[in-house]
Amino acid sequence: MNGKRGPSMHDVAARAGVSHQTVSRVLNDFPGIRPETRDKVLAAIEELGYRRNLAARALVTGRSHTIGMIGPEIPDIGPLSTLHAVERAARDAGLHTMMTSADPSTAHVRDALEFIVGRGVDAVVLVAQEHTVLEALDGVEVGVPVIRLLTGGEPVGEAASIDQRAGARLAVEHLIGLGHTRIQHLAGPLTFIEAQLRRDEFRDLIAQARLPELEILEGDWTTDSGFAAGASIDPRATAVFSANDDMAFGLIHALVAAGRSVPDELSVVGFDDTKTSRHSLPPLTTVRQDFEAVGRRAVELVVAHMAGELPRETGFIVPTLVERSSTAAPRA
Amino acid sequence: MNGKRGPSMHDVAARAGVSHQTVSRVLNDFPGIRPETRDKVLAAIEELGYRRNLAARALVTGRSHTIGMIGPEIPDIGPLSTLHAVERAARDAGLHTMMTSADPSTAHVRDALEFIVGRGVDAVVLVAQEHTVLEALDGVEVGVPVIRLLTGGEPVGEAASIDQRAGARLAVEHLIGLGHTRIQHLAGPLTFIEAQLRRDEFRDLIAQARLPELEILEGDWTTDSGFAAGASIDPRATAVFSANDDMAFGLIHALVAAGRSVPDELSVVGFDDTKTSRHSLPPLTTVRQDFEAVGRRAVELVVAHMAGELPRETGFIVPTLVERSSTAAPRA
DNA sequence: AGACTGGCTGTGACCGGTCACAGTGACGCG
DNA sequence: CGCGTCACTGTGACCGGTCACAGCCAGTCT
Numbered sequence: 001m002n003g004k005r006g007p008s009m010h011d012v013a014a015r016a017g018v019s020h021q022t023v024s025r026v027l028n029d030f031p032g033i034r035p036e037t038r039d040k041v042l043a044a045i046e047e048l049g050y051r052r053n054l055a056a057r058a059l060v061t062g063r064s065h066t067i068g069m070i071g072p073e074i075p076d077i078g079p080l081s082t083l084h085a086v087e088r089a090a091r092d093a094g095l096h097t098m099m100t101s102a103d104p105s106t107a108h109v110r111d112a113l114e115f116i117v118g119r120g121v122d123a124v125v126l127v128a129q130e131h132t133v134l135e136a137l138d139g140v141e142v143g144v145p146v147i148r149l150l151t152g153g154e155p156v157g158e159a160a161s162i163d164q165r166a167g168a169r170l171a172v173e174h175l176i177g178l179g180h181t182r183i184q185h186l187a188g189p190l191t192f193i194e195a196q197l198r199r200d201e202f203r204d205l206i207a208q209a210r211l212p213e214l215e216i217l218e219g220d221w222t223t224d225s226g227f228a229a230g231a232s233i234d235p236r237a238t239a240v241f242s243a244n245d246d247m248a249f250g251l252i253h254a255l256v257a258a259g260r261s262v263p264d265e266l267s268v269v270g271f272d273d274t275k276t277s278r279h280s281l282p283p284l285t286t287v288r289q290d291f292e293a294v295g296r297r298a299v300e301l302v303v304a305h306m307a308g309e310l311p312r313e314t315g316f317i318v319p320t321l322v323e324r325s326s327t328a329a330p331r332a
Numbered sequence: 333m334n335g336k337r338g339p340s341m342h343d344v345a346a347r348a349g350v351s352h353q354t355v356s357r358v359l360n361d362f363p364g365i366r367p368e369t370r371d372k373v374l375a376a377i378e379e380l381g382y383r384r385n386l387a388a389r390a391l392v393t394g395r396s397h398t399i400g401m402i403g404p405e406i407p408d409i410g411p412l413s414t415l416h417a418v419e420r421a422a423r424d425a426g427l428h429t430m431m432t433s434a435d436p437s438t439a440h441v442r443d444a445l446e447f448i449v450g451r452g453v454d455a456v457v458l459v460a461q462e463h464t465v466l467e468a469l470d471g472v473e474v475g476v477p478v479i480r481l482l483t484g485g486e487p488v489g490e491a492a493s494i495d496q497r498a499g500a501r502l503a504v505e506h507l508i509g510l511g512h513t514r515i516q517h518l519a520g521p522l523t524f525i526e527a528q529l530r531r532d533e534f535r536d537l538i539a540q541a542r543l544p545e546l547e548i549l550e551g552d553w554t555t556d557s558g559f560a561a562g563a564s565i566d567p568r569a570t571a572v573f574s575a576n577d578d579m580a581f582g583l584i585h586a587l588v589a590a591g592r593s594v595p596d597e598l599s600v601v602g603f604d605d606t607k608t609s610r611h612s613l614p615p616l617t618t619v620r621q622d623f624e625a626v627g628r629r630a631v632e633l634v635v636a637h638m639a640g641e642l643p644r645e646t647g648f649i650v651p652t653l654v655e656r657s658s659t660a661a662p663r664a
Numbered sequence: 665a666g667a668c669t670g671g672c673t674g675t676g677a678c679c680g681g682t683c684a685c686a687g688t689g690a691c692g693c694g
Numbered sequence: 695c696g697c698g699t700c701a702c703t704g705t706g707a708c709c710g711g712t713c714a715c716a717g718c719c720a721g722t723c724t
Contacts, residue, residue, distance in 0.1 A: 005394055006475065008710055019674045024712065032671060051450045055390035056710035060679045062337055064387065066430075073420070080412055087431055088405070096451060098398075098430045099419055118383045119428060143338060223611040246608060253611040274608075276578060279555040279585040281613040340680055351704045356682065364702060388680035392709045 230254020562586020
């Protein structure tokens with residue numbers, strides 16, 4: 001028991017009058033320890049305030065029981081909620097999380113990966129919303145499983161994503177069902193796979209319904225960009241499908257400021273169901289994404305990997321439509 | 333170089349034809365190594381794809397270069413932004429972060445502390461918005477510095493906070509300056525120190541200006557609770573100071589739904605400057621909190637601690653007022 | 665009685681780094 | 695020429711756990 005470093009297993013062993021190995025066995029719940037021995041050890045641990053050194057443990061076992069998370073530098077609500085869900089799910093599974101961030105450039109993601117793997121994690125969970133992030137994984141062997149999050153496009157065992165096309169379908173079919181025929185799309189930045197998928201589905205649906213194709217606008221997810229897009233809305237449009245809630249808010253602001261009313265003159269549907277959308281003016285009709293489920297799924301995959309199971313088809317997480325007051329039937 | 337575990341320092345040493353110690357020296361930038369030796373080592377590292385085992389390093393040095401973060405179970409924008417800022421600042425300082433969450437009960441926070449300290453972090457950063465969280469620290473000696481975040485009330489070396497009273501003052505004085513005399517306050521949950529401080533400052537200012545004291549409402553930070561509070565707004569009030577933006581949104585929704593107009597009949601000022609407040613209807617006048625600065629400050633404190641410096645008076649981080657369109661002079 | 669089993673516990677090597685302490689050879693100087 | 699100095703490199707112990715492998719001491723079986 002040398003000064004600063006706190007008691008070690010040997011100190012506990014000495015105090016309890018057993019060997020260090022017995023202490024180890026007690027700590028790891030090995031069967032076949034006499035209850036009275038176990039109690040002695042437990043008492044010694046308590047008295048000394050012993051805390052196991054996980055660095056030593058990790059060194060010899062080669063596993064750290066930690067999952068590394070890599071998220072975007074400036075996180076949106078999606079990644080943020082998801083990563084937090086991962087953290088909670090991991091804790092429930094007896095795992096820890098460690099977090100680092102990287103901007104989406106391939107080089108940076110690769111650095112972050114190097115960094116977090118070097119830190120000795122057992123698995124990596126990577127928010128991969130953009131192709132550049134995915135590319136960072138190409139040809140890189142890090143020795144631990146890497147689970148991709150929120151790519152939107154892979155219902156496979158190595159990724160946990162929400163079905164973006166299904167979400168877009170929900171939004172657009174809602175609009176079409178209301179009777180809208182001239183629908184415009186305000187897309188997210190198309191470097192995002194999710195933005196691409198929502199746009200693709202929008203296009204397909206419009207074509208399929210043989211509706212006129214209005215120009216597709218592109219924002220950057222921010223309320224400001226939605227506001228800016230307000231100036232480019234097609235005068236013929238009666239409805240807009242915004243690729244996220246924030247842009248929808250900005251758009252509505254611009255529209256109302258220009259004297260147009262929502263939903264009377266123009267319907268707007270968002271995507272995300274952020275907590276403000278419930279009480280925005282007007283309350284926003286939007287597509288709800290269950291980020292919590294994504295986080296849990298990711299941890300399930302990690303656990304399966306650690307148990308040596310093969311990745312399997314896990315299926316998408318399915319979004320739902322939340323109807324509120326920003327959409328209505330077009331005026332006759 | 334045994335199968336699964338990847339190459340070790342000895343493997344690199346063998347490959348480069350030097351001793352493991354020389355490899356260590358190269359890795360740690362020790363002076364006095366012949367450039368040609370260094371190059372050989374670097375080359376060997378590259379060829380072998382060597383990655384230093386940080387568990388081993390942590391074991392012998394007793395430091396992990398990691399800071400542990402404890403945040404709330406369901407994080408608001410403040411904690412979330414702050415923790416993310418900590419993460420970035422830490423990375424810039426060559427430190428890593430590890431995150432766990434805990435609900436605010438004293439017992440849970442204590443568990444989380446135990447957990448993260450046992451994980452071998454060099455310092456802990458704890459989001460302590462409620463008294464119960466702070467109490468978890470009483471009489472607990474964990475052996476590493478614990479920095480408190482967002483308590484709102486301590487401009488000292490062990491904490492990084494935003495001056496809540498100054499923020500509230502900004503909001504209330506703005507309203508008074510506009511000519512309002514009957515101002516109501518929608519407080520946050522009073523278990524939050526920040527909510528208490530905003531309320532206290534509000535009260536003091538109202539008393540100081542000898543204005544009528546209207547009932548103080550209490551919400552739970554959510555838009556829903558703000559909406560609910562709409563029913564309890566005093567009919568005499570011409571302005572409301574909401575303790576955060578989200579509740580302000582809910583409140584405005586309720587007000588407008590009840591036929592009252594903002595800001596013509598009633599001014600509303602929020603707190604936080606969330607990204608939607610810029611384009612809500614009407615755009616929200618609010619108090620901006622620089623969470624990024626809090627995160628940076630926290631890491632500065634950690635670094636100072638690790639360098640053995642004494643905690644010193646660091647001062648508050650000062651919020652600012654963002655004037656938008658939800659406030660106006662009262663109608664004559 | 666002797667061998668065997670099984671429950672429980674102890675011994676020592678080892679994980680992969682860092683630290684403290686020695687070397688080693690080249691060079692300068694008296 | 696001998697010695698000290700300096701620049702550079704090597705040696706072995708050690709951090710605190712876990713693992714593989716004994717040991718030990720009942721009780722049971724033949």
